[in-house]
Amino acid sequence: xxxxxxxxxxxxxxxxxxxxxxxxxxxxxxxxxxxxxxxxxxxxxxxxxxxxxxxxxxxxxxxxxxxxxxxxxxxxxxxxxxxxxxxxxxxxxxxxxxxxxxxxxxxxxxxxxxxxxxxxxxxxxxxxxxxxxxxxxxxxxxxxxxxxxxxxxxxxxxxxxxxxxxxx
Amino acid sequence: xxxxxxxxxxxxxxxxxxxxxxxxxxxxxxxxxxxxxxxxxxxxxxxxxxxxxxxxxxxxxxxxxxxxxxxxxxxxxxxxxxxxxxxxxxxxxxxxxxxxxx
Numbered sequence: 001x002x003x004x005x006x007x008x009x010x011x012x013x014x015x016x017x018x019x020x021x022x023x024x025x026x027x028x029x030x031x032x033x034x035x036x037x038x039x040x041x042x043x044x045x046x047x048x049x050x051x052x053x054x055x056x057x058x059x060x061x062x063x064x065x066x067x068x069x070x071x072x073x074x075x076x077x078x079x080x081x082x083x084x085x086x087x088x089x090x091x092x093x094x095x096x097x098x099x100x101x102x103x104x105x106x107x108x109x110x111x112x113x114x115x116x117x118x119x120x121x122x123x124x125x126x127x128x129x130x131x132x133x134x135x136x137x138x139x140x141x142x143x144x145x146x147x148x149x150x151x152x153x154x155x156x157x158x159x160x161x162x163x164x165x166x167x168x
Numbered sequence: 169x170x171x172x173x174x175x176x177x178x179x180x181x182x183x184x185x186x187x188x189x190x191x192x193x194x195x196x197x198x199x200x201x202x203x204x205x206x207x208x209x210x211x212x213x214x215x216x217x218x219x220x221x222x223x224x225x226x227x228x229x230x231x232x233x234x235x236x237x238x239x240x241x242x243x244x245x246x247x248x249x250x251x252x253x254x255x256x257x258x259x260x261x262x263x264x265x266x267x268x269x270x
Contacts, residue, residue, distance in 0.1 A: 004171060004172060005171060005172055008172050012176075015180070015184065019184055019187040019188070019207055020187060022187075022203060022204070022207065023188070023190060023194075023195065023200065023203075023207075028197060028199055028200060031199075031200055031203055032203065035203050035206065038207065038210075039210065042210050042213075042214065045180075046217055048172065049177070049221045051217050051220070051229060053229070054213075054229055057233070058210075058236075061239075061240060062206070062236070062239075065240060066206065066239065066243045069243050069244065070202070070243070073199065073247045074199060076251065077199075077250075077251070077260060079197070079199070092193075093193070095193075096190070097190065097193070099193070100189045100190045100193065103186060104182065104183070104186045107182035107186070111175050111178045111182065115175070116175065127220075127224065128229065132226065133226060133229055133230065133233075136226045136230055137230055148234055148237045148238070151237065151241055152237060152240070152241055155240070155241030155242075155244045158245050158248070159245050159248040160248075162245065162248035162249055162252050163248040163251050163252060165255075
């Protein structure tokens with residue numbers, strides 16, 4: 001059993017546990033903190049895949065920027081605990097859980113029934129670095145890159161317009 | 169060199185995607201639903217990065233960067249919607265917001 005596999009198993013168990021805490025906790029702040037933990041676990045999983053740049057921007061963008069935004073909104077709204085979380089399973093929750101179970105079954109069938117037979121090709125350990133990705137991003141994917149900057153601009157303007165109290 | 173089979177990554181991201189799905193369909197708090205959507209996006213990112221590394225193709229990692237940018241935009245706009253919803257209806261529980269329900 002290699003060291004990478006041990007790391008993968010630890011990170012996988014911790015990420016599943018913190019995901020369950022995220023969706024089952026009554027207090028939104030607990031959910032947010034365990035979600036930050038989950039994002040760090042994802043960064044560790046990217047490191048086991050040798051995708052260093054993705055791991056770094058996972059921590060920077062998700063655990064840094066997006067979760068600060070979420071926690072800030074929770075603070076602004078001043079929400080209490082969700083009282084009726086433990087109420088009986090109504091029909092909506094039942095159908096939702098059933099559909100989720102069917103979806104998981106489909107995923108497992110797809111993954112298990114037909115093996116992918118992909119073995120990692122040796123000799124290119126540097127394809128997760130920022131140098132390699134930057135070369136690809138600014139040559140082949142230049143137009144999508146510019147489009148995404150336009151999308152971010154639109155998101156900034158939209159968020160300000162939506163969250164403003166009154167438009168003069 | 170990594171010696172983990174690709175199926176392990178796919179299975180883990182499938183389980184995390186299902187956790188996010190269960191969060192979306194069972195919770196009432198709009199912010200928790202929002203966080204569950206982030207879990208789903210992240211598990212898809214894990215699949216993309218795993219395939220990108222195992223197939224020696226950088227397109228998966230580039231796509232993950234785009235997904236992260238879209239997720240950041242979605243976070244800003246979505247939380248602004250939640251904020252203005254709370255300002256108008258004094259609630260973030262999605263079953264109490266039924267003005268457009270048929």
